[in-house]
Amino acid sequence: MEKKFGVYICKGCGIGEAVDIEKLRKRAALKGKVSADIIKEHQVLCSPEGLEFLKNDIKEGTNTLIIGACSPRVKTNEFDFPGTITERVNLREFVAWTQEPMSSDAQSLADDYMVMGIIKAQKGDLPEPNILPDLSKTILVIGGGISGITSALEAADAGYQVVLVEKEAALGGWGAKLYKQIPREYPYEKLEEPIVFSKIKEVESNPNIKIYKSATIEKTDGQPGLLDVTIKTNGTSETIRVGAVVMAAGWKPYDASKLEHLGYGKPNVITNVQMEEMAKKGKITRPSDGKEAKKVAFIQCAGSRDPNHLPYCSSFCCATSLKQAKYVREKNSDAMAMIFYKDIRTPGQTELFYKTMQNDPGVLLTKAEVTGISDGGNGNLYVEADNTLLGEKIKVEADLVVLATGIVPATRAPQEYLDGLTEAGKKGDVAKKEYLDNTPKPEFILNLAYKQGPEIPSLEGAYGFADSGFICFQYETRRTGIYAAGCVKQPMTIADATEDAAGAALKAIQCVEHVAKGIAVHPRAWDITFPDPLMIKCTSCKRCTEECPFSAIEEDEKGTPFYKINRCRRCGTCMGACPERIVSFKDFSVDLVGSMIKSIEVDEDEFRIIVLACENDAYPALDSAAIKRIKLNPKVRIIPVRCLGSMNLVWVTDAFSKGIDGMMLLGCKYGENYQCHFIKGSELANYRFSKVKETLDKLQLESDRCQLVQVAISEYDKLPQMIEDFVARVEEIGPNPFKEL
């Protein structure tokens, strides 16, 4: 496309009062190397007249627009001009609202931002979507429990073909093993019949759903839209093509044989799963002699919230025990149910069910640390507890003890196995072989033929759950197009699981539809650009294939990387990783950002600091600070990046050789409870930064001039001060010695 430029400056929202527009036009023309006539101003660009003014120019051939107005995060509908390159310069939030009006600082900031915008538009290109042929929109659902069935029905009802794969011979999962269900509706008093059976009927009679029972996934190959899945049923294999996957592989109860300290192994100590079976059969009895149980003790958090067992809360066991207490009471009004808990956790409206059960005279509750279960003779047991509400060390006789065991996600065993394998692999081939020979291989779920491994990778602090981007985007996993639903993702009740499953189905639908249009999926769900490497310069160092958070880059037989583009989320981590700097997007590249950095006016007497701000959290936080009119330090120049993972080290060199005094990276929190939208971006940037610090030290440039700061979107009020602090530290160090060169 031959570019015809147009530069527009809006004077609305205080911009006209904050900077001298005439000066700005002149400087932008000079430094941006564009003709002064194409730089136009308008009172309110987003008004109908303003937009008409822009559209007239577009009609007359202008196809590359640089609009100096408000933040690119607002007025996106107004400034949407298909077929053009539209670069928006944030004069309102970063200058007019955060600087002293008509100051020289405000002026030079506006100049720099306008020039950077012009350069970005000059360096960039109009993107074209990359749409692969032969795409499938079929949705594969793994797991025929309540979550999987719900996902399948939701997707099928939305008009999509669905393939449902269940490992067992019958559908239903744990939901079909229940006697009754926790109430889901006001007034939360009556137990419900299990809802799964009617759903099984629906799913089995739905013409859009093909069901494979007693089936497992042998292999999943390809990429969203083109996933070739091999399903093994009773020894025969069949390969089908699907577009996206809902992984609702469910959970297993925690192994109660590890709970000997809570009496498991004694005949009258059972788990909550066994309790369901018993209630389904009829009376609540003691396994030892079949006598009706009249004093039933429930031990909550049996192996949960316990660092030696499951460190997390399984979310539904409290409600389940309250429900089972109701079984006890309904089947025999003279029977008592005693519940010993760490804390009762009944999230959401289940609290109302808790209140109902508290009101039952025969449901006795106390906070307690259960210290042991001892024999009381005649098959009876003593529950021994400390720190109870009853005030002291107590012993209570029970004729049946129910352990409220928690859940282990189906993803955990494969993850642990694979992590073990990676660890063994680090020790060498012998250790690896030994591991493979001696470790029983658990059931895998996906069997991905991906470079980065066959399953959803484990994540620090996720305890084997298929969690990722959890805080903001619960369905995402680190394998694009594969969405987790139900208890494989997080412990939840049936009511929660059905909602969750519907959401995951919608995400899978969004994925196949986006892929069909060549648009990225979450979180850049508008983006049609894609990484386009200059392969001739690739050295096959494989850093990109290692660092890609989504295993979007595979290697051919010679070890040369290539993209499975529909797996890519366009974070640019590969671009940041590549030492040859060959990865580019049409509107984002190492050279493009480098040129923006180099365009910044550096005065010998002035400090200049570059802030690379993550577009997902840090940049919106800066906008929010601006809305609150919190002053921003005028010495900083903010450049948005897709993710800190896209930060290429050459930018540091570009900046310091140019005379920039400091560089600050603003990215998301990493590690446990990370907030990075691309999982590891800020962590990788920090790692790369630590490397550059060594180099800076060698150059006798103080490494403190570079700093990565983790910031959450909610910390917008503190952010300007964080920047002030950094600037102050750089000022203390003194100007960049390269300035004079």
Next chain:
Amino acid sequence: MAEATVIKPDLDFVKGVIASGGESLKKCYQCATCSVVCNVTPDNNPFPRKEMVWAQWGLSDKFKGNPDVWLCHQCNDCTAYCPRGAKPGEVLGAIRKQSIQQYSVPGFMSGLVNSKIFFPIIFLIPALILLAVSGFSSIPEGEIKFIKLFSVEAIQFTFTPALIFGFAIGILGLMKFWKDMKQTGGVTSGNLTGSIVETAKEFLGHSRFKDCTVSRDRFLSHFLVVYGFVFLGIATAIGVLYIDFMHVESPFSLGHPVKLFGNIGAIALLLGVLLMIANRFKNAAKVGKGSYFDWLLIFIIFTIAVSGILAEVTRLADKAVLAYPIYFVHLVFVFSLFIYLPYSKLAHIFYRATAICFAKYSGREKPLKTSN
């Protein structure tokens, strides 16, 4: 490490408390706001939080020999501040009822007296007894003299044993209670005389009531009722003196000491009980309006006061048709008060006094806020 205590949950006890006016019992989630806001609980091991969970678990043993439920004056500050509407004040009242049942022999009598089902019967029986004593006489002719209906001897031979019975059962109960408290608390010695004197002082001054916040008005109503009874007691004593020893025949003139004490007492009693009723309605939203157990006693006292005053008024107005039946009703209720003394809520005069005395004796007492 201390040995674990074996606890024995008893579902029937839980149901009993709930049935006795503690229907909010199970709502308690043990936040302990009640114990924090209570002005009368000792600081160490305060009530009513622990009593609430004990009652929820049906640990009837814990209430045996437990002075705390009786140290509670049902100010209902706890109930007013309870975030869950568990009404600890009401629940403790229900537990006290259970406790009376536990200590006043025979136990079934307490259940009978405090059960709604027997409401008319418990007054019908004394009525029949008194009818029999009066010889089923019709309304006497001539100047109204109540001795025409019941001779002095008839009154003394029915009411004196009734009162002695009431006190005897009550004292038996309190002795058992005292023994249990000593055993439970592991208390072997203390200053008994001093404690009794202190208890009496506290009672006479009603000082503990002044520590209540929400129901402070109860000080006045309870004070009036108590001193109403005291005056009526004095009037009776003087009456006995005049009738039995000085052989003066009733009725006495209005200026007579018997009438003076009697009328002042009657008015105090009526005012006090009316205030009690008003307070209960006024505070009902905040603290609950009480159980049958509470209302039964209020009803008896109210009827005694009203019938007593009306009997006198109708007598002076010379309305025999009204005066004699009202006097009869008055006697029925006074008789009921006496014989049900150890079983009704009135039994608290034994158990609360004993508990307060024990708290002083054992050193488990909160210093009065108002005394300093």
